Amino acid sequence: MSTSSLFQTYARSGLSFERGEGVWLIAADGRRYMDAASGIAVSSLGHSHPKLVAALKDQAEKLWHVSNLYTVPEQEALGQLLTENTFADRVFFSNSGTEATEGAIKTARKYFHAKGEGHRDRIITFTGAFHGRTMTALAAGGQQKYLEGFGPKPEGFDQVDAGDLDLVRKTIKPETAAIMIEPIQGEGGIRPFDPAFLRGLRALCDEFGLLLILDEIQCGVGRTGKLFAHEWSGITPDIIAVAKGIGGGFPVGAVLATEEAASGMVVGTHGTTYGGNLLAMAAGKAVLESVLEEGFLDSVTSKGLLLKQKLAGLVDSHPDLFELVRGEGLMLGIKCKGELGPILQSCRDNGVLPVPAGDNILRIMPPLVISEDEIDQLVSMLDVAATALETNSADAPAAE
Numbered sequence: 001m002s003t004s005s006l007f008q009t010y011a012r013s014g015l016s017f018e019r020g021e022g023v024w025l026i027a028a029d030g031r032r033y034m035d036a037a038s039g040i041a042v043s044s045l046g047h048s049h050p051k052l053v054a055a056l057k058d059q060a061e062k063l064w065h066v067s068n069l070y071t072v073p074e075q076e077a078l079g080q081l082l083t084e085n086t087f088a089d090r091v092f093f094s095n096s097g098t099e100a101t102e103g104a105i106k107t108a109r110k111y112f113h114a115k116g117e118g119h120r121d122r123i124i125t126f127t128g129a130f131h132g133r134t135m136t137a138l139a140a141g142g143q144q145k146y147l148e149g150f151g152p153k154p155e156g157f158d159q160v161d162a163g164d165l166d167l168v169r170k171t172i173k174p175e176t177a178a179i180m181i182e183p184i185q186g187e188g189g190i191r192p193f194d195p196a197f198l199r200g201l202r203a204l205c206d207e208f209g210l211l212l213i214l215d216e217i218q219c220g221v222g223r224t225g226k227l228f229a230h231e232w233s234g235i236t237p238d239i240i241a242v243a244k245g246i247g248g249g250f251p252v253g254a255v256l257a258t259e260e261a262a263s264g265m266v267v268g269t270h271g272t273t274y275g276g277n278l279l280a281m282a283a284g285k286a287v288l289e290s291v292l293e294e295g296f297l298d299s300v301t302s303k304g305l306l307l308k309q310k311l312a313g314l315v316d317s318h319p320d321l322f323e324l325v326r327g328e329g330l331m332l333g334i335k336c337k338g339e340l341g342p343i344l345q346s347c348r349d350n351g352v353l354p355v356p357a358g359d360n361i362l363r364i365m366p367p368l369v370i371s372e373d374e375i376d377q378l379v380s381m382l383d384v385a386a387t388a389l390e391t392n393s394a395d396a397p398a399a400e
């Protein structure tokens with residue numbers, strides 16, 4: 001039995017860290033590791049960003065929590081920053097991504113209920129999706145392995161293969177309320193959807209009077225070089241779920257919606273104790289202001305292109321290990337040929353920390369503040385890790 005008192009729900013690495021500086025994580029023995037995944041797209045400004053530290057310290061000395069029974073000016077401020085810079089008119093703050101997708105689903109269903117169309121409660125989702133770990137978010141994601149053993153699966157989702165608009169059209173029924181999709185699937189394996197497919201979904205929503213919900217929890221807040229990934233396709237969603245990168249490491253989630261889509265969410269319909277907490281709002285505001293600074297998003301785009309190009313070179317030099325690179329901005333994935341386990345281990349041994357994703361993908365999502373010089377270091381560390389693995393397997397006696 002493990003000596004840890006924690007639930008054994010993770011196969012954790014033994015590595016632990018004491019400090020962080022920018023894109024670097026520093027272990028107790030002083031060893032520096034390149035954070036190539038940002039704690040799964042969370043640490044958007046890297047570690048110990050001075051602006052983020054100052055914002056949180058400043059708020060920590062004033063007030064932490066009052067609850068949503070009072071007006072919270074810090075929530076109004078972050079909400080306004082979000083609505084001024086997006087399609088949205090309304091924002092609801094939560095603590096996590098799964099609460100944001102849950103909130104988005106509730107918002108869509110309530111919209112129809114309030115219009116007297118309460119029978120419209122079904123939502124179309126896509127294979128390979130991940131929307132979080134509450135029971136409803138799991139049902140939306142549809143992955144059997146996560147639902148197994150947890151009792152009745154919440155009803156109301158119709159899952160289809162992504163990419164096929166005709167199939168989506170055929171799946172729409174009188175009970176359909178919304179279509180929900182990640183513009184780029186994260187956990188599913190850094191799978192970007194064709195902008196034409198996303199535009200097709202928007203058109204179907206318009207034709208059938210459905211709401212379009214985007215889960216931008218992983219791909220949002222500057223990760224792809226736009227504030228939100230859907231901007232690349234030119235579509236306007238009705239509702240989006242946001243979390244991860246927006247807090248820069250502090251737990252923050254949000255549902256963003258148009259006035260119309262949010263119209264069912266009146267007094268008493270939804271709530272949260274912690275959501276919109278003052279510390280969370282201070283962190284979120286500092287992150288968003290930084291991401292919206294002149295030139296920041298353009299730099300993510302150009303650094304993303306540079307990194308993708310270099311990773312393509314890495315794939316070419318290790319054809320036995322790697323197949324291809326895909327993704328947008330600083331949300332990239334390398335499709336691997338062999339098992340991910342040994343590759344991840346070799347990366348850790350050589351001081352670089354990507355994370356795995358579905359479809360045998362090595363996820364490369366460094367903090368958005370990574371410099372070009374650090375991009376060089378990141379790719380050469382991956383190169384060393386790949387070479388070490390190839391050398392080891394050439395030396396090893398042939399397996400039975």
Ligand SMILES: *Cc1c(COP(=O)(O)O)cnc(C)c1O
Nearest residue numbers: 096097098130131132186217218
């Ligand atoms: C991580 C993630 C979630 C869940 O967010 P949590 O904060 O872990 O609850 C939902 N959707 C997507 C696309 C994600 O990447």
